[in-house]
Amino acid sequence: MSxxxxxxxxxxxxxxxxxxxxxIYWLSFFWVSTEIRQGIVQxxxxxxxxxxxxxxxxxxxxxxxxxxxxWLRDERLDxxxxxxxxxxxxxxxxxxxxxxxxxxIAWGTYWTWEPRLTLTLxxxxxxxxxxxxxxxxxxxxxxxxxxxxxxxxxxxxxPFIHLSVIWFRSxxxxxxxxxxxxxxxxxxxxxxxxxxxxxFTVLFFGLFLLRYALETVRVELDARAREVAA
Amino acid sequence: MNLMKKITVxxxxxxxxxxxxxxxxxxxxxxxxxxxxxxxxxLKPYWHVFIAYAIVLVAVLGWVISMGRRLSALETRxxxxxxxx
Amino acid sequence: MSYLRQVQAIVWKDxxxxxxxxxxxxxMGAFAVLSAVLFNYAVDRTAVRPQDIAAGLIWMTIVxxxxxxxxxxxxxxxxxxxFEGILMSPxxxxxxxLGKTLANxxxxxxxxxxxxxxxxxxxxLELGASPAVLALVxxxxxxxxxxxxxLFAAVSSGTRMGETLLPILVFPLLVPMVIFGTxxxxxxxxxxxxxxxxxxxxxxxxxxVMALAAGALLFxxxxxx
Numbered sequence: 001m002s003x004x005x006x007x008x009x010x011x012x013x014x015x016x017x018x019x020x021x022x023x024i025y026w027l028s029f030f031w032v033s034t035e036i037r038q039g040i041v042q043x044x045x046x047x048x049x050x051x052x053x054x055x056x057x058x059x060x061x062x063x064x065x066x067x068x069x070x071w072l073r074d075e076r077l078d079x080x081x082x083x084x085x086x087x088x089x090x091x092x093x094x095x096x097x098x099x100x101x102x103x104x105i106a107w108g109t110y111w112t113w114e115p116r117l118t119l120t121l122x123x124x125x126x127x128x129x130x131x132x133x134x135x136x137x138x139x140x141x142x143x144x145x146x147x148x149x150x151x152x153x154x155x156x157x158x159p160f161i162h163l164s165v166i167w168f169r170s171x172x173x174x175x176x177x178x179x180x181x182x183x184x185x186x187x188x189x190x191x192x193x194x195x196x197x198x199x200f201t202v203l204f205f206g207l208f209l210l211r212y213a214l215e216t217v218r219v220e221l222d223a224r225a226r227e228v229a230a
Numbered sequence: 231m232n233l234m235k236k237i238t239v240x241x242x243x244x245x246x247x248x249x250x251x252x253x254x255x256x257x258x259x260x261x262x263x264x265x266x267x268x269x270x271x272x273l274k275p276y277w278h279v280f281i282a283y284a285i286v287l288v289a290v291l292g293w294v295i296s297m298g299r300r301l302s303a304l305e306t307r308x309x310x311x312x313x314x315x
Numbered sequence: 316m317s318y319l320r321q322v323q324a325i326v327w328k329d330x331x332x333x334x335x336x337x338x339x340x341x342x343m344g345a346f347a348v349l350s351a352v353l354f355n356y357a358v359d360r361t362a363v364r365p366q367d368i369a370a371g372l373i374w375m376t377i378v379x380x381x382x383x384x385x386x387x388x389x390x391x392x393x394x395x396x397x398f399e400g401i402l403m404s405p406x407x408x409x410x411x412x413l414g415k416t417l418a419n420x421x422x423x424x425x426x427x428x429x430x431x432x433x434x435x436x437x438x439x440l441e442l443g444a445s446p447a448v449l450a451l452v453x454x455x456x457x458x459x460x461x462x463x464x465x466l467f468a469a470v471s472s473g474t475r476m477g478e479t480l481l482p483i484l485v486f487p488l489l490v491p492m493v494i495f496g497t498x499x500x501x502x503x504x505x506x507x508x509x510x511x512x513x514x515x516x517x518x519x520x521x522x523x524v525m526a527l528a529a530g531a532l533l534f535x536x537x538x539x540x
Contacts (some may be wrong), residue, residue: 014294021290025283041275044282070536090293090335098282105275120387122487145278146470150484155467156529157488160522164491167498167518169412207293214297217304227306 003213017203024196032192036227041105044098046192047230049096050200052120056216058088058204059123063155066148074221080146081151083211085127092124115165122161126154140222157207321406325414326421332391333422339384340422346475347430351437365438370530373434374493377427377453378460382485383402384426384462386471387420387476392474402538405434420461427453442502444506452512454501455519462526469537486496495519525539 025062035042061084069077099117100110111117130150135145333340354372358365401411428506431453436442442450463485471480499515 018290021286039275041278041388043275043279047282047286065516070533082402086293089244090289094286094289101282102276106280118490122490124481125487129480131489132476132483134472134479135472136476136480138475142473145536146473149466149470149536152533153488156525157491160491160525161487161520163518164494167514168494172233173268184306207297210294210297214301217301221304221307 003216006209006213006216010206010211010213013161013202014210015206017199017206020195020199020202024199027192032188034196035189037091038106039100044102044148046196048095048097049193050196051091051098052116054091054200054204055088055095055123057122057201059127059151059155059209060085062088062127063151066151066153070145070148070152073203078186079212079215081148083208085148085151086211087208089131090207091123091126091204092120092127096124102141103132113165113168114161116163119162120157122134123158126150126157130154132205156218177230197206318407318410321410321415322414324349324412325401325406326418328419329415330421333418335502336391338358339387340426342428343380343422344429346383347376347426348433350376350380351430351433353436360438366504369438369504370441371436373430373500374497375458376430377423377457378489378493378507378520380430381427381457381460381464382478382481383424384422384470385461386481388415388419388468389472399537409531413527416462416465416530419465420458423457423461424454427457433445440504441506443503445503445509448509448512448516449500449503451502451517452496452499452516455516455523456492459492459523459526460489462523466526466530466534466537468534469534473537474529491522492519495522511535 024046027139028043032043032046034040062081065077065081065084068074096117099120101113103112104110130147131151134147135144137146351372354376356366358372373396391397392401402408406414428450431442431449436440464481467481467484468478471477471484474480495515495518499512502511503509
């Protein structure tokens with residue numbers, strides 16, 4: 001796909017996503033019923049949980065495309081990886097900030113070593129390393145390979161981190177925790193949550209396309225600069 | 231401006247929800263051990279919801295703006311190299 | 316030359332180099348002893364019983380001291396193109412990785428035993444009822460740590476930031492090792508029955524196998540040119 005096509009698609013999806021986000025906000029203020037036990041603060045879930053899903057999706061795409069990049073050496077795979085990883089950083093930051101805002105009311109503390117919270121924090125730092133490695137290499141090809149290795153090892157380590165943080169918690173029970181999940185979510189709450197999932201996913205792919213287009217322009221410009229220099 | 235509007239909407243909705251609560255309160259309060267618990271924590275949860283929703287907008291728009299700036303920097307470079315040739 | 320012989324040759328070369336210079340071994344050993352001294356003053360021993368926190372301190376000393384040594388895996392060979400020579404040898408890249416990792420493992424394992432001994436001595440700790448199991452826990456933990464450490468030492472020494480980058484890359488990945496390692500060590504030092512730590516040991520083993528396999532598979536992408 002051409003850069004202008006990518007950009008057009010990105011702008012369309014992003015605009016759709018932003019409109020969807022406004023609708024979600026409106027619905028969550030005016031339409032959805034309030035959860036009895038947690039009250040108003042439960043509304044944070046309509047952005048927190050979809051942000052968590054998007055973070056996972058983004059880092060998953062980044063790890064997968066990184067592995068495929070090392071295998072096939074197609075430049076487009078690396079562009080997709082870096083675009084998705086950046087999206088994961090943004091949505092991960094959303095998840096890591098909105099989570100404690102909810103936790104302060106529901107748990108009485110901003111931070112607990114709750115397994116999923118810990119896992120996201122570590123994932124975020126693994127991908128911080130991904131970007132630091134990329135920017136700290138003089139040879140861009142080398143940076144791409146190094147970053148891909150970081151993403152793959154990070155992905156392989158995730159099951160171990162997940163198991164270990166759960167293990168740790170079972171040894172040191174956290175203070176009273178109101179479990180957020182419950183499969184029997186009332187109808188309108190479930191509808192809004194699913195709608196929000198869709199909106200965040202659309203928003204992510206819109207932004208992803210924009211970032212991909214940007215990376216494409218940058219790579220082309222770098223190649224041209226190298227030609228001029230040569 | 232968008233954000234201002236949203237905060238206003240959010241605030242108004244907060245007021246609406248509070249009144250809605252007190253109307254429903256009669257039935258639901260019976261489930262709670264302490265009748266006044268919700269009244270005591272009153273406004274704090276609203277602020278947390280507003281801040282959380284604002285964070286989403288700031289993060290997403292921040293990313294868009296950062297991409298825009300990087301793109302315009304690239305376009306300047308493109309213009310420079312075109313002049314060069 | 317068979318694969319094992321190639322690995323062995325690299326291990327032997329690295330260890331020989333180390334015994335000639337003794338740079339990393341002395342650095343890591345001194346680091347371990349000095350950290351224990353600092354911990355002694357950092358922790359109020361009238362408020363906290365040393366045996367309650369010893370496991371955590373031991374593992375943190377191993378991690379920090381280990382990074383100190385492992386981070387310099389490729390430094391000596393970066394000079395005069397020595398490492399290019401090794402890469403150009405017919406030995407496959409994963410054999411190079413396994414050799415380097417094993418050499419690092421032997422060094423760090425010696426250091427980790429020293430760390431435990433120093434803590435016993437300085438804090439008056441008992442070794443617990445099953446020192447052999449403790450040695451196994453240390454062995455598996457150190458193996459996992461060294462595998463990731465060696466892989467990312469190769470990555471970070473290829474960047475401008477060098478060793479500064481290493482902890483940022485490795486620490487998030489080390490959480491499982493620290494949790495299972497300290498969990499098992501703490502209970503072994505308290506002479507709890509071995510059955511209580513079997514789960515930790517299994518996870519440490521799986522972690523070490525994953526790290527070693529990932530390193531052996533991915534090392535070629537780090538050093539290729």
